[in-house]
Amino acid sequence: MQYHKRFQQRYDVKRIEFKGKLSITHIGGGKFVYTIPTKSKPHVGRIDFSELPYKKISLVAGFSVSGFLLFFMVFSKSGVATTNEKKPILTESREKQVSEVMELTKFNPEEIERKSEEYKNRLLKEDTEVEKALQDKKVKYISYTVREGDTLNAIAAKYRIPAKFIITENQLKDHTKLKVGQVLKIPNKAGIFYKIKKGDRLVQIAEKYQILVEDIIKDNELVSYAILPVGKKIFLPNAVIPEPPPIWVSPVKGKISSHFGYRIHPLFGYRHFHSGIDISLHYEPVRAARDGIVYFAGFLGGYGKTIILKHGSDYKTLYAHLSKIRVREGQMVKAGQVIGISGNTGLSTGPHLHFEVIYRDKAINPLKYVKF
Numbered sequence: 001m002q003y004h005k006r007f008q009q010r011y012d013v014k015r016i017e018f019k020g021k022l023s024i025t026h027i028g029g030g031k032f033v034y035t036i037p038t039k040s041k042p043h044v045g046r047i048d049f050s051e052l053p054y055k056k057i058s059l060v061a062g063f064s065v066s067g068f069l070l071f072f073m074v075f076s077k078s079g080v081a082t083t084n085e086k087k088p089i090l091t092e093s094r095e096k097q098v099s100e101v102m103e104l105t106k107f108n109p110e111e112i113e114r115k116s117e118e119y120k121n122r123l124l125k126e127d128t129e130v131e132k133a134l135q136d137k138k139v140k141y142i143s144y145t146v147r148e149g150d151t152l153n154a155i156a157a158k159y160r161i162p163a164k165f166i167i168t169e170n171q172l173k174d175h176t177k178l179k180v181g182q183v184l185k186i187p188n189k190a191g192i193f194y195k196i197k198k199g200d201r202l203v204q205i206a207e208k209y210q211i212l213v214e215d216i217i218k219d220n221e222l223v224s225y226a227i228l229p230v231g232k233k234i235f236l237p238n239a240v241i242p243e244p245p246p247i248w249v250s251p252v253k254g255k256i257s258s259h260f261g262y263r264i265h266p267l268f269g270y271r272h273f274h275s276g277i278d279i280s281l282h283y284e285p286v287r288a289a290r291d292g293i294v295y296f297a298g299f300l301g302g303y304g305k306t307i308i309l310k311h312g313s314d315y316k317t318l319y320a321h322l323s324k325i326r327v328r329e330g331q332m333v334k335a336g337q338v339i340g341i342s343g344n345t346g347l348s349t350g351p352h353l354h355f356e357v358i359y360r361d362k363a364i365n366p367l368k369y370v371k372f
Contacts (some may be wrong), residue, residue, distance in 0.1 A: 021198065023120065026334055031069055036236075044163065045299070046048060050169060051094065061116075063308075065302065066202060067201055068116055070096070082366065083330055097192065098217060099259055102204040102361045110270075112226075112347060112370055113265075113268070113302050113347060115301060115302075116300060116301030116302035116303055116346075116347075116352075117275075117341025119192045119300060119301055120300060120301075120303065120318075121361070122360045123296055123308070124308075124316065125361060136159060141166075141184060142159065142185070142186040142187070143158070143183055143184070143186075143188050144159075144183070144184045145182070145183055145184075146178045146179060146180055146181060146182040146183075146184065147180060147231065148180055149207055150178055150180075151328075152167065152172070153332035154332070155184070155186070156332070157293060157330050157331070157332055158330075159186055161186070162215070163332075165186075165187060165191065165192050165266050166184060168339050169185050169186070169187065169193055169194045170184050170185055180368050187235065189237055191219075191237040191238055191239050192209075192235075192236050192239045193231065193233045193235055193236075194209075194229060194235075194236050195231065195232070196229065196230055196232045196233070196234065197226045197230065198230050200228070202216055202217070202222075202225060202226075202228075202231075203225075205236070209236050209239035209240055211236055211237060211238060211240070211242040211357055213225070215237050215238075216234060216235075216236060216237070217340060218308025219235050219237045220234045220235055220337035223233075226248065234323050246291065246311065246312075247290065247291075247335050248289055248290055248335070248369045248370050249287065249289055249335045249336050249370070250287075250289070250292070250303045250370050250371060251286050251287050251288070251289050251317075251319060251353065251355055251370070252279050252281055252284060252285075252286055252287070252342065252353050252355075252372075253281075253284075253372070254279040254280055254281035254284070254353070255279065255280050255372075256277055256278065256279055256280075257278045257279065257280040257352060258274060258277065258278035259274070259276050259277055259367075260274060260276060260363075260364075260366065260367065261273065261274060261365075262274070262277070266349050267347060267349060275332055275356055276318065276320075276354050276355050276356035276366060277354075277355055277366050277367070277372075278352050278353070278354050278355075279352060279353045279355065279372060280350075280351075280352050281342050281351065281352060281353060282342075283323055283342055283343060284309075284341070284342050284353045285338045285340075285341060285342075286319050286322065286338065286339050286340045286341065286353055287335075287336050287337060287338055287339065288309055288317075288333045288334065288335055288336065288339050289309075289310070289317045289335065289355075289369070289370055290311045290315070290317065291311065291332075291333070291334050291335050292309040292310050292311040292312075292317070292332075292333060293309065293310050293330065293331070293332050293333070294308075294309060294310075294327045294328060294329050294330060294331045294332075294333060294339075295308045295309060295310040295316060295329070296308040296329060297325050297327055297328055297329050298325070299345075299346075300346075301346065302347035303320035303321065303346050303347075303354065304320060304321045304322065304343070304344075304347075304348065305320075305321070305322040305323065305324070305325055305340070305343065305345045305346070306318065306319065306320045306321075306322065306346075307322065307325060307339055307340055309329065309333065309339070309371055310321075314359055314360055315359055316355065316357075316358040316361075317355070317357055317358065318354075318355070318356035318358060319339065319343070319353060319354075319355060320344050320346065320353070320354035320355075320356075321343055321344060321345050321348045321351075321352060321354050322340040322341060322342060322343050322353075323340075323341045323342065323343025323344065323351075323354065324340055324341040325339070325340045326338055326339055326340050326341070327340070329338045355370075357370070358370055
């Protein structure tokens, strides 16, 4: 913008800025001055349409040039366009996968179908690798100071532990409103800190929270089956806190056009296993079937635009062939919340939703949990 300072005091000057670097200044009539960033120094140029016979034509031409410069800025290598979208959980692995999916255009439809299944299964297994890495971490207390706009779910997503562990450790309620400056104690892996009471024994504690005594001893560097002093705090890795049964809701309202199980492929005519159900509907809102976290949101080969939600440690749900995605990876969602719009992307015979319920990385019949 320093190249246009001489025009800043003029009342008749109109200027378009992009990311604070590309600028186009209208200095009157059909005259424009533009600045485009390059690797060495910005390129400054002047365009004069004022000599054309018709003023309207000059203005149209001027705006056309402005549009071209904006296009150049966004799509050239010297551009500075950025994105605020969050990176996937496993960035390098996910970026490699995206490039592989884009290569699918080189294959025939049947090959796209097969490779899409491979990519999906590989994606689901990444979660197991992440959880294993978290379990191998040594337990530490993390002190987190609440900032403006923070929520329990957002903090839990950031540290990739269930919100209930933060609630339990800090003696909060489910809907507690956090205060800016409030300090929270957060374990760096899934689990809770437990304060020893009179009469407690490790075996009883392990049984109550459904974990192994050996894991308690390992994570707290204890002498095997030691008698612990009353008031001492120990960490219980992956403790299971009893909670009410999860609520499942229908992601859409529509007619089932294809059921779970073996069928004749609607595009290719061969017999194959259909890992979900198809619901016919025309570009309608798609809702989360359960509370969870967005595990994947993007293009997934033959599945088209796809969202995968993670619900606890065992369940995931998949929503495919979407026309629009309304959530981002790492975002916490509630059952019934709109996450996208149904569509016809990927290998599809028409607008519909392909919906899957996945238990421990294996697809199961969604009708066991959701009614349509």
